[in-house]
Amino acid sequence: MRLVQAISSEKIVVFEKESVTLPLGFKAGGMHCGIKRKRLDLGYIVSEVPATAAGVYTTNVFQAAPLLVTQESIAKEQKLQAILVNSGNANACTGEQGLMDAYEMQKNFAAELHIDDHLVAVTSTGVIGELLPMDKINQGIKQILQKEYEQEDNFKKAILTTDTTVKNTAVQLKIDGKTVSIGGAAKGSGMIHPNMATMLGFVTTDANIAYDDLVSALKDVTNQTFNMITVDGDTSTNDMVLVMANGLAKNNQLTKEHPDWDLFVSGLKIVCESLAKKIARDGEGATKLIEVNVSGAYSLEAARAVGKSIISSNLVKTAIYGTDANWGRIVTAIGYSGVPVDPNTVKVGIGPITVFENGLPCVFVEEEAKEYLEQENVQIFVELNQGDCSAAAWGCDLTYDYVKINASYRT
Known part of the structure; x- marks a missing residue:
């Protein structure tokens, strides 16, 4: 499905069936490693090159171990190259062992990719207060990069918990005569409330963009989209939205002074608003x-x-x-x-x-x-x-x- 929306005399093309791999240089996949009984429960996104990264996180004071590790990683040099996600277990309220497990996930996936540990973000969603089954996760990490698991649809399914459907969208726009893509995937169905809740959002783009401006754009757009949804009034321990921008579109670096800045932010908002509305619509038991x-x-x-x-x-x-x-x-x-x-x-x-x-x-x-x-x-x-x-x-x-x-x- 393709929709064309005119913004400031420019055009943004919306691809409702595309997701995080529409931007150049990204791949994604997922598999069943055994956290859940049958459904996919371990997923990844990988960029060919390190990408400028920004995140927004839950306001709940009980932040899960993966959030702490991911925030620390981004703070090191504002870069990520990969995201590893497990569902079925939140790794929240799990103390020092939970933190060690999050670091272990990060280290082992980085080793499979032959990159520095801090270039891997780790995220988890699911039941609170239970330790991760690290033997199953580590076995999955060793296998997940195999070609049979490299499917964008696998990633979208592997991040779900009580969701009834996958949530994704993508857009393309022209910046400096270059085609720039922005793709997104999310999960969320219950414990959703303004200021973020049990939801994870992943956005990729091949735009070349400055870190401080990416952070500013993400915060502004999040306040207009993800922070304006609710399902049941509960906020969770694990929620985050991450954006990776790898620059492979080769546009001139985007900043707030760039003439196409508003166009890029509009594209980012379209992606995030679409994901937010899909989360709200898929609220647990919802019909409307x-x-x-x-x-x-x-x-x-x-x-x-x-x-x-x-x-x-x-x-x-x-x-x-x-x-x-x-x-x-x-x-x-x-x-x-x-x-x-x-x-x-x-x-x-x-x-x-x-x-x-x-x-x-x-x-x-x-x-x-x-x-x-x-x-x-x-x-x-x-x-x-x-x-x-x-x-x-x-x-x-x-x-x-x-x-x-x-x-x-x-x-």
């Missing part, structure tokens, strides 16, 4: 993607706070599941968002149907609202009439299946 659009706020922070408040409300989420246009729950969430608002200026719409305006309910046809809420994609519009700032947030409905899935997560 909910998008909240807030406009007319006095600041960007205020718009984001209102959007997050609505999308995080269990009462709103259950109403959407039940196809109940209970606008009172939306208004209530706006009211406790912490943002000062004048109720008499607020307007709320469920899809094309205005349900609340100027402090009063609006007359609408319940059957029409119910029919709209039966769609897979539901939009809520909030106009605050305070300023000109806006933001979007994404989440999913809350269903009976969410309880079933999480009641038996370890069994």
